[in-house]
Amino acid sequence: MIRKFLSVTLLFFAFVLIDAIHVFAASSPVTSRKIVIDPGHGGTDWGSTECPGLAEKDANLDISRRLQELLANDGAQVLMTRTDDSYKSNNDRYTQANQFGGQVLVSVHLNGSTNHTKNGTLGLYGKRNKDLEFAKTLHQRMVSEVGVPDLGITNFASGVLLKANMPATIAETVFISNTAECSLLTDGTGNRQQKIAQSLYYGISDWFAR
Ligand SMILES: [Zn+2]
Numbered sequence: 103m104i105r106k107f108l109s110v111t112l113l114f115f116a117f118v119l120i121d122a123i124h125v126f127a128a129s130s131p132v133t134s135r136k137i138v139i140d141p142g143h144g145g146t147d148w149g150s151t152e153c154p155g156l157a158e159k160d161a162n163l164d165i166s167r168r169l170q171e172l173l174a175n176d177g178a179q180v181l182m183t184r185t186d187d188s189y190k191s192n193n194d195r196y197t198q199a200n201q202f203g204g205q206v207l208v209s210v211h212l213n214g215s216t217n218h219t220k221n222g223t224l225g226l227y228g229k230r231n232k233d234l235e236f237a238k239t240l241h242q243r244m245v246s247e248v249g250v251p252d253l254g255i256t257n258f259a260s261g262v263l264l265k266a267n268m269p270a271t272i273a274e275t276v277f278i279s280n281t282a283e284c285s286l287l288t289d290g291t292g293n294r295q296q297k298i299a300q301s302l303y304y305g306i307s308d309w310f311a312r
Pocket residue numbers: 142143149150158211212213
């Protein structure tokens with residue numbers, strides 16, 4: 103009798119536990135979504151080199167990896183168009199994204215200028231109908247989370263944006279060339295990179311929660 107009671111009790115807790123896991127896994131808007139992260143530049147293409155000691159290509163990959171982890175923790179299916187310091191053409195990037203069947207694509211960049219006072223966050227879209235709303239959704243989060251001026255949303259005829267079948271945006275998240283931003287990005291803590299990744303994660307979640 104006691105054994106039966108114990109096994110029924112154990113069974114009860116097992117169901118509670120399974121249910122708790124189920125609720126936890128289903129609690130995020132990005133769970134099971136197919137998300138493409140496209141770390142900008144790579145290999146011989148360095149991106150901006152206006153922050154001493156930190157090339158844009160490396161910062162893009164760092165932020166992208168953090169974003170990948172945040173999304174994967176919620177059970178999203180994530181494709182990274184590059185996972186190391188290798189050169190990828192636009193064709194490589196959108197072909198991978200389309201073959202994967204991504205539902206959205208975010209190309210992760212830091213803006214660069216020879217004017218080291220230039221500051222702000224900028225969203226880029228390719229096709230108005232396909233990309234604009236997605237670009238806006240991510241950009242709004244960047245503006246509210248990252249604490250830099252709002253440089254708005256601009257059309258940009260990038261092959262990655264135009265030829266990816268899914269809503270896509272290039273996030274020019276912050277200016278790596280800005281003196282204060284460069285200091286934050288090279289302070290060794292990774293906090294700034296994490297903040298940017300977190301903001302992109304919130305933006306993608308907003309998109310799927312609509
Ligand atoms: Zn770039």
